[in-house]
Structure formats: C-alpha cells, structure tokens
Amino acid sequence: MKFKINLRTVILVLLASFALSACATQKKAGMEGDVYTGSETVKYLASGVPDRVFFATNKSSLTTKSRDTLRKQATYLRKNKNLNITIEGHADERGTREYNLALGERRANAAKDYLMTYGVSGNRISVISYGKEKPVNTASTPLAWSQNRRSVTVKVN
Amino acid sequence: MYKLILISLILFLNTTFANSLIKVDITRGNLDPLPIAVSPLHVDPKSENRENIKVKELGDKISKIIENNFRSTGLFNPLAKDAFVQKPDIAHLKPRFEDWRLIKAQALVTGKIIVKDEKLKVEFRLWDLTASKEMIALAFTTTPSNWRRVAHIISDKIYERLTGEDGYFDTRIIYVAESGPKDKRVKKLAIMDQDGANTKYLTLGNELVLTPRFNPANQLVTYLSYFRNLPRVYLLDIETGVQEVVGNFPGMTFAPRFSPDGKKIIMSFAKDGNSDIYTMDLESRVVERITDHSSIDTSPSYSPDGKYIAFNSDRSGLQQIYVMKSDGSNVKRVTFGNGLYGTPVWSPRGDLIAFTKVRKGRFYIGVMRVDGTGERLLTENFYQEAPSWSPNGRVLVFYRETKSGEKGEGFSAKLWSIDITGYNERKIKTETDASDPSWSSLLSK
Numbered sequence: 001m002k003f004k005i006n007l008r009t010v011i012l013v014l015l016a017s018f019a020l021s022a023c024a025t026q027k028k029a030g031m032e033g034d035v036y037t038g039s040e041t042v043k044y045l046a047s048g049v050p051d052r053v054f055f056a057t058n059k060s061s062l063t064t065k066s067r068d069t070l071r072k073q074a075t076y077l078r079k080n081k082n083l084n085i086t087i088e089g090h091a092d093e094r095g096t097r098e099y100n101l102a103l104g105e106r107r108a109n110a111a112k113d114y115l116m117t118y119g120v121s122g123n124r125i126s127v128i129s130y131g132k133e134k135p136v137n138t139a140s141t142p143l144a145w146s147q148n149r150r151s152v153t154v155k156v157n
Numbered sequence: 158m159y160k161l162i163l164i165s166l167i168l169f170l171n172t173t174f175a176n177s178l179i180k181v182d183i184t185r186g187n188l189d190p191l192p193i194a195v196s197p198l199h200v201d202p203k204s205e206n207r208e209n210i211k212v213k214e215l216g217d218k219i220s221k222i223i224e225n226n227f228r229s230t231g232l233f234n235p236l237a238k239d240a241f242v243q244k245p246d247i248a249h250l251k252p253r254f255e256d257w258r259l260i261k262a263q264a265l266v267t268g269k270i271i272v273k274d275e276k277l278k279v280e281f282r283l284w285d286l287t288a289s290k291e292m293i294a295l296a297f298t299t300t301p302s303n304w305r306r307v308a309h310i311i312s313d314k315i316y317e318r319l320t321g322e323d324g325y326f327d328t329r330i331i332y333v334a335e336s337g338p339k340d341k342r343v344k345k346l347a348i349m350d351q352d353g354a355n356t357k358y359l360t361l362g363n364e365l366v367l368t369p370r371f372n373p374a375n376q377l378v379t380y381l382s383y384f385r386n387l388p389r390v391y392l393l394d395i396e397t398g399v400q401e402v403v404g405n406f407p408g409m410t411f412a413p414r415f416s417p418d419g420k421k422i423i424m425s426f427a428k429d430g431n432s433d434i435y436t437m438d439l440e441s442r443v444v445e446r447i448t449d450h451s452s453i454d455t456s457p458s459y460s461p462d463g464k465y466i467a468f469n470s471d472r473s474g475l476q477q478i479y480v481m482k483s484d485g486s487n488v489k490r491v492t493f494g495n496g497l498y499g500t501p502v503w504s505p506r507g508d509l510i511a512f513t514k515v516r517k518g519r520f521y522i523g524v525m526r527v528d529g530t531g532e533r534l535l536t537e538n539f540y541q542e543a544p545s546w547s548p549n550g551r552v553l554v555f556y557r558e559t560k561s562g563e564k565g566e567g568f569s570a571k572l573w574s575i576d577i578t579g580y581n582e583r584k585i586k587t588e589t590d591a592s593d594p595s596w597s598s599l600l601s602k
Contacts, residue, residue: 138340
C-alpha cells in the first residue's frame with residue numbers, strides 16, 4: 001500500500017515537472033509554430049488593448065489570438081470615435097526587400113479589413129508598409145524574426 | 158557634372174586583327190590570368206600644372222587604375238612595376254619585346270599624356286609581346302578633371318581587344334549608403350565610379366530611400382522614397398538634381414525599373430493588400446496595368462528587346478519567378494526548383510535571368526536561361542539579394558548582410574560582385590555600408 005502511494009506520487013511529480021518544463025520552454029520561445037505569442041515587444045493603445053499582431057513566415061493570415069487582439073482594438077476605436085490610426089505592416093529580414101514591402105502592405109491590410117468588419121470605418125485607417133526596414137528586435141534569431149513579422153496599430157491624433 | 162567634352166577616339170594606326178594574336182577567354186573561370194605589364198604613361202614635360210591635379214603623377218596614377226581594373230576581372234595578372242625594364246616614353250615608341258618577355262609579360266600597355274590649353278591629350282598602345290606586334294593604338298582628348306575616366310576608357314578598349322567583349326570599366330554604380338544601428342538605419346542614395354572612387358551622396362538621409370536603378374539609356378535614376386512618409390517611386394536626374402514623383406497613385410508604388418529604351422518605368426502598385434505591376438510612359442504619362450491577380454506581383458524586369466517581362470509572384474502559394482509578354486499576356490512560371498525565387502533581372506545580353514533564391518534559410522545568387530532551365534547558383538550566404546548586371550552581362554553586383562547578435566551587433570551590409578562563371582567573388586569597397594546596387598551602362602559608347 002505504502003509502496004503504491006509512493007509510486008503514484010513519483011509519477012504525479014514526474015508528470016507535473018514534465019508539464020512545467022514544457023510550459024517553461026513554450027513560454028521562453030513565445031511562439032506557436034513560428035508566430036510570436038509573447039508580449040515582450042507589445043505596447044498598448046489603452047489598458048488591455050495590445051497595439052500589434054504577429055504573422056507566420058511569408059503569411060498574412062490572422063491567427064485566433066490576432067483576431068482577438070483586433071476585436072479589442074475595434075471595441076476601443078468604436079468608443080473613441082475621433083481617433084484615427086495608421087496600421088504599419090512589417091516583415092522579417094529573411095526575404096527579398098521588394099517582396100517584403102508587398103508582404104508588409106498585405107499584412108497591414110489584413111488587420112485593416114478585420115477592424116472594418118468589426119465596425120471601424122475605413123476612412124479612419126491608413127496603412128503603410130515598411131517591409132524589413134524597421135525591425136523591433138535587431139537580433140538574427142527565429143524569435144526576433146517572429147517579433148518583426150507584425151502589423152502595428154498607431155494612433156495618429 | 159560629369160559632362161565629357163570628349164570624345165574623339167581616333168584610330169591613328171592601322172590595327173591588325175590577326176588570329177594569331179593573344180585572346181582571353183572569359184566564358185569560363187580563368188585560373189591562368191594573362192600576365193600583362195602596364196607601363197606608367199609618359200607625361201610630356203611641356204605639360205602645364207593644374208590646380209588640384211598633380212600632372213606629373215598622372216601617368217603613374219592612370220596606370221595604377223588600369224592595373225586595378227584588370228586585376229578585378231580575375232582575367233589578367235598585372236605585373237609588378239619594379240621589374241619593368243624600359244622607360245615609359247621609349248617603351249611607348251617601340252618596346253624591346255624580348256626584354257618584356259623576359260619578365261614573363263604577354264601583353265604590354267604603354268601611353269603618353271600632355272596637359273595643355275585646358276585639355277588632356279592621351280594616346281596609348283597595346284602590344285602583343287609574343288607576336289611582337291601592336292594590337293591597338295588610340296588617341297583621344299578630354300578635360301583634365303576626367304583623368305580617372307581616361308584610365309577606365311583605356312581599360313575598356315584593352316579589355317575589348319583582348320576578350321572580344323564590351324568592357325565595363327567606364328561605368329558607375331548607384332546604391333543605398335547605410336549608417337547607424339540596425340533599427341535606426343539612415344539611408345542615402347549614393348553614386349560612385351565602378352572601382353569605388355568619386356563617391357557622391359545624392360540625398361541627405363532625412364527620409365528612407367530604397368532600390369535606385371539606372372536608366373539604361375541616360376543618367377536618370379528611379380528609386381523608392383518615403384518622402385513625407387508616403388512610399389512612392391521617384392525619378393531623379395543626377396545631372397541636375399531634379400526629382401519628381403512618378404505618377405499619381407493612391408498608395409505605395411515600389412520596385413521600379415526602366416524599360417530598355419528608357420521611356421517607361423515599370424513598377425508595383427500596392428492597394429488594399431494586393432500588389433500588381435504597372436507601367437508609366439514618362440513622356441505621355443499614360444499608366445498601364447500589366448498584371449491583375451490577387452497575389453503579390455513585384456520585382457518586374459524587362460528583357461533587353463522590351464518584348465518580355467520577368468517578375469516574381471506568390472500566386473502559386475510561394476514566391477516564384479514568372480515571365481510574360483510585355484502586355485501582360487502569356488504568363489508562364491519558369492522556376493520550379495526547391496525553394497523561393499525572387500528579384501529576377503534580365504541580362505543585358507538577353508540570354509540569362511539573374512535571381513535570388515532562398516532555400517533552407519540560406520540565400521543564393523544565381524543565373525538561369527530565360528525559360529528557367531540551366532539554373533546555376535553562383536554564391537551562397539546568410540543573406541544576399543538584388544543582383545544587378547554589368548553592362549556586358551558578365552558580372553553581377555549584389556548586396557550581402559551579415560548575421561547580427563542578440564543586440565543587433567555585428568550587422569553590416571556590403572556590395573559584392575561575382576562573375577557569372579561563379580569565379581572571382583569580390584567585396585566592393587564603399588565608404589559606408591551599402592545595399593541595393595545598380596550598375597550603369599557604359600558612359601562613353
């Protein structure tokens with residue numbers, strides 16, 4: 001009996017530590033696939049309203065988390081009707097310059113379209129692509145690249 | 158500013174085009190460069206001194222520029238001058254061939270200059286030392302301030318005579334000069350001679366500028382500027398400094414290049430998340446849409462006859478190279494290899510397309526036939542892209558960025574060149590970090 005309990009405890013402890021370590025590496029990497037999920041570089045338009053969303057390599061589709069962030073932005077913008085915004089689209093340094101300019105523009109527009117779906121007028125939104133020209137993290141690492149593949153919503157007034 | 162009062166090239170002695178004379182084969186990597194002696198040019202003692210130019214030293218300086226040009230081709234081996242056996246003026250009249258053969262030279266360049274009445278008069282000769290024959294004798298006149306170009310023109314003529322191909326030394330490269338940390342990069346348009354001399358900055362660095370490209374027909378340049386934070390294609394006349402925005406597009410225009418006749422600009426226009434290819438006629442200002450596809454279409458480049466356009470598109474899902482007729486019809490994908498393909502640039506000879514390839518996190522500069530067959534990867538690195546052709550279609554210049562550390566340290570961008578044989582990879586000296594090079598046509602043709 002005693003032996004059994006011990007074994008069970010050992011197994012539980014082992015499982016718990018596995019889960020913890022898996023959790024820790026996930027946190028540290030801050031990525032799902034190659035989309036950044038952390039908050040290291042994120043700023044806020046208002047409390048609880050992140051200013052940016054992240055993208056997979058060569059992609060401009062919005063993840064579930066990105067859509068969640070953009071809905072928060074839409075709610076905030078609907079409440080602050082006098083606010084206009086620019087959405088900046090960015091790419092990482094691992095593509096050719098011209099393609100990255102186009103990709104940044106596509107990413108910024110993906111965010112814009114989603115905000116419009118949630119009731120923000122297109123007249124209030126301008127977009128600009130910087131391609132790979134303005135990295136937020138200057139390291140040449142997969143983590144830095146994931147933080148640089150982004151669209152950022154910036155207040156203009 | 159570079160106006161050349163020149164150029165009356167006078168063939169003043171009959172040149173023999175005998176088959177027996179030396180010839181340099183440039184179609185394959187040359188592992189046995191031709192030993193050539195470039196004698197300092199004799200400076201006529203009656204020359205007048207000029208402000209800012211030490212005329213007495215010009216003969217020596219010009220010969221050194223010629224040597225440097227030859228060395229950079231990998232095809233020639235300029236011999237050390239301390240072994241030279243004849244004085245410049247005597248060698249130029251009639252070299253003692255056996256003496257020059259003794260130092261293992263196979264070709265000899267001699268010349269003389271005189272600066273008089275605001276003019277620089279040059280004559281030079283190329284001698285075949287094996288056949289004991291003169292191969293070229295040319296004379297021309299220019300302004301003294303053009304003395305560096307004299308060296309490049311002589312280099313071109315000799316290169317042409319020995320290889321049977323056009324030269325590329327009397328040319329310039331326009332590029333983006335970079336400085337500052339990676340996340341606050343200052344970028345300016347800069348122009349320099351092909352050998353890195355005479356660097357001039359054309360913008361102040363107040364706004365981001367990218368991808369300058371020469372007009373193949375004249376000294377106009379097109380580039381992307383973020384002036385007033387609106388990324389648009391601009392046109393710049395480097396003689397007058399006059400700039401103007403190209404067209405009136407309600408969104409970002411980018412990736413500009415000229416048509417081969419210099420009359421149109423082809424570029425991408427991005428709107429609502431979609432980039433397509435457009436042209437604008439510079440005279441009539443008529444804008445034409447060339448592609449209409451929901452994918453990214455960019456980096457267009459005309460074939461030298463103007464009949465076709467190569468571009469890259471991700472319409473297959475990933476970035477690949479396509480070729481179409483110049484009216485946008487008959488779009489055909491030409492790259493099917495593993496990896497991504499971008500930045501197609503049509504060779505001025507028309508036979509090849511240079512490109513950037515990305516595969517397994519590595520970047521390659523390569524060339525292929527215009528139907529996509531015969532792919533040859535010339536160089537592999539952490540990051541490199543944006544090839545531009547020498548006007549004779551034999552050399553590519555491109556830029557390479559280094560991998561940076563955790564804080565962005567160790568980052569640099571430099572210009573490099575490589576022969577399409579895959580040999581002779583060289584870093585091009587620039588005053589600052591540099592990217593997005595574009596090679597001009599020959600200035601005097």
